Amino acid sequence: MDFPCDLTLALVSIMSVTHISTAPATRFRDFADRLSAAGHFHMKLLWIPHQDWPSLDGQRERWLLDSWSDSEDELHVLTWQPAHGIGSPLSSLGWSTFQQGRVTVHSRPRIPNVVGRHLMGRFGKDNPRGLWINGQLFRFYARQLVRKLGIDVVIYGLGHKAVGLPPFDLPVARVFDCLDLITYQDVEAEYIANSDLALCTSRVLVDRLKRFGKEGVYIPNGVSMSRIACGQRDRTRAELGLQGKQVVSLIGLTSSPSLFFVDALALAARQVRNLVFLVVGGGDSLHPIVERCSQLGLPFVATGWVPNNQIGHYFAATDVGLYPGDSNAYFDAACPLKVLEYTAARRPVVATDLEELRRLAFPNVRLAPPNPERFASAIMTSLREPTEFADVSGFEWATLAQTVRQTLAKLVQERRR
Numbered sequence: 001m002d003f004p005c006d007l008t009l010a011l012v013s014i015m016s017v018t019h020i021s022t023a024p025a026t027r028f029r030d031f032a033d034r035l036s037a038a039g040h041f042h043m044k045l046l047w048i049p050h051q052d053w054p055s056l057d058g059q060r061e062r063w064l065l066d067s068w069s070d071s072e073d074e075l076h077v078l079t080w081q082p083a084h085g086i087g088s089p090l091s092s093l094g095w096s097t098f099q100q101g102r103v104t105v106h107s108r109p110r111i112p113n114v115v116g117r118h119l120m121g122r123f124g125k126d127n128p129r130g131l132w133i134n135g136q137l138f139r140f141y142a143r144q145l146v147r148k149l150g151i152d153v154v155i156y157g158l159g160h161k162a163v164g165l166p167p168f169d170l171p172v173a174r175v176f177d178c179l180d181l182i183t184y185q186d187v188e189a190e191y192i193a194n195s196d197l198a199l200c201t202s203r204v205l206v207d208r209l210k211r212f213g214k215e216g217v218y219i220p221n222g223v224s225m226s227r228i229a230c231g232q233r234d235r236t237r238a239e240l241g242l243q244g245k246q247v248v249s250l251i252g253l254t255s256s257p258s259l260f261f262v263d264a265l266a267l268a269a270r271q272v273r274n275l276v277f278l279v280v281g282g283g284d285s286l287h288p289i290v291e292r293c294s295q296l297g298l299p300f301v302a303t304g305w306v307p308n309n310q311i312g313h314y315f316a317a318t319d320v321g322l323y324p325g326d327s328n329a330y331f332d333a334a335c336p337l338k339v340l341e342y343t344a345a346r347r348p349v350v351a352t353d354l355e356e357l358r359r360l361a362f363p364n365v366r367l368a369p370p371n372p373e374r375f376a377s378a379i380m381t382s383l384r385e386p387t388e389f390a391d392v393s394g395f396e397w398a399t400l401a402q403t404v405r406q407t408l409a410k411l412v413q414e415r416r417r
Contacts, residue, residue: 041409041412041413042070042072042073042074043070043073043074043153043405043408043409043412044073044076044149044150044151044152045073045074045075045076045151045152045153045154045155046076046077046078046142046146046149046151046153046154046155047061047065047075047076047077047078047155047156048077048078048079048138048142048154048155048156048159048163048166049061049077049079049157049159050157050158050159050179051162052079052080052081052082052092052110052162053077053079053080053081053105053107054081054082056079057308058308058311060157060177060179060222060337061077061177063222063224063401064222064397064401064404065077065103065401066101066103066397067397067400067401068102068401068405069398069401069402069405070405071102073405074104074149075102075103075104076104076105076106076145076149076151077103077104077105077106078106078108078138078141078145079105079106079107079108080092080107080109080110080162080163081094081107081110082112083112092109092110092111092112093109093110093111094107094109095107095109106141108137108138108141109137110134110137110138110162110163111131111133111134111137113130113161113162127161128161128184128186128187129160129164129165130160130161130162130163130164131164132164134163134164135163135165136164137163138159138163138164138166139164139165139166139167142154142166142167142170143167143170146170151172152172152173152412153172153173153174153175153408153411153412154166154170154172154173154174154175155175155176155177155199155408156174156175156176156177157177157179158178158179158182160182160191165187165190165191168190168195172415173196173197173411173415174194174195174196174197175195175196175197175198175199175408176191176195176197176199177198177219178191178198178199178200178201178205178209178216180201180330180333180334181204181205181208181330181332181334183330189212192209192214193212195214196411196415197217197407198214198216199216199217199219199404199407200216200219201219201220201221201334201335202218202220202333202334202335202356202359203218203356203359204332204333204356204359205333206218208333217407219400219403219404220335220340220395221335221336221340222340222395222396222397222400223340223341223343223344223392224397225344225392225393225396227309227311227312228312228315228341228344228345229312229344230312230313231312231313231314231315231316231317231345232313232316233313233316233317236313236314236316237317240278240301240303240317241301242276242278242301242317245274245276246272246273246274246275246276246319246383247278247317247319247320248265248268248275248277248278248318248320248321248322248379248383249277249279249314249315249318249320249321249322250277250278250279250280250281250289250321250322250324251278251280251281251311251314251338251341251342252280252281252337252338253279253280253281253282253283253285254323254325254336254338255285255289255322255324255325256324256325256326256370257285257288257326258326258370259288259289259292260324260370260371260372260375261324261370261372261375262277262289262292262296262298263292263296263372264324264371264372264373264375264376264379265277265376265379266297266298266372267372267376268376268379268380268383269298271380272380275383276299276300276301277298277299277301278300278301278303278314278317278318279293279300279302279303280303280306280311280314281304281305281306282304282305283305286302289302290302311341312345315341315342315344315347316345318342318345318347319347319348319383320348320349320350320379320383321338321339321342321347321348321350322349322350322351322379323336323338323342323349323350323351323352323357323365324350324351324352324370324375325351325352325354325370327352327353327369327370331352331354332354333355333356334354334356335356336351336356336357339351339357339362339365340392340395342364343364343365343389343390343392344392344395346364346389347364348364348366348382348383348387349364349365349382350366350368350375350378350379350382351366351368352367352368352370353367353368353369354367360390362389362390363387363389363390364389364390365390366378366381
């Protein structure tokens, strides 16, 4: 394996080079070649996502890139590979470039945070900027790719804990994809102050940016109607042993750590015959949820992690879906992907009473305070009463990707003037 040499070269370059100049003539040297006969503008885009490459399957960045509307644009992603535990620490140190559909993926070495968390204390998981060296590395990688590829616009998500803040001194358009509320005020201020534009997943976030004197562009999370429509209800329920059951599901496991919703389901199960809790997803949240279900005697089926291309089956198997977040500023500002997907599957949803959900005002989403009694009542009502469903066709990923593309093209062209 030769990737340690690549990492060494990167580290040497960081120590010897503090800034890579990219003159306007260099940035736009290929601009004329990127115009079609009709005068259409084509871009070179570099996206720095908020997660490692494998984890982006089913995430916002992948959906937008895979749904990109202009076939002449060059799409690049600067990312990394996950570390597979302490026993395989070198898995995140690989250096590779490969093609994934239309996207060129530049996977670069990253020191796993697991090392920092267990061995270096203050550099651990909860540090708002992650390991210092990762920030240095990924700023170097970004500058290198911008110069080499003639990038027009760099987009970055909430990657500050994984790879630090992006290089804000790049002489190209800089766009912040504001996925969620940032709980670290200094980090939030740096992202906003140093970006030319911010894309916001919720109108709550758009309003928040106004406090910083910036206008955000509303680009909510989206949905693939065709992916959801492929779900097979009867087959999935048969495979999971759910025939004849009233199925309440939590898909994706975004939820309150208090587990009030499990307590609520246990209360509902006393009055609803054949109620079963379907828990779809993995990660750190799964064990506490399963343990609480067992303690309360709540019937449940836990699938563990499932591939994104199979997720439609679990929406189809559902009678009522849950979005049981905490009542706080973070959840208030979120645009819940799973609420959109439940709605696309024409399933009622019981969710915590949150600001962005109040603004969306979907008729099939019943809002309740995050306490067991009120949430249980909302679940039972949703199982019993028919409802209308919101039209979420405007949230199709292809539609959103087209809006993002038009927004970025306008920004890049304005910067050239």
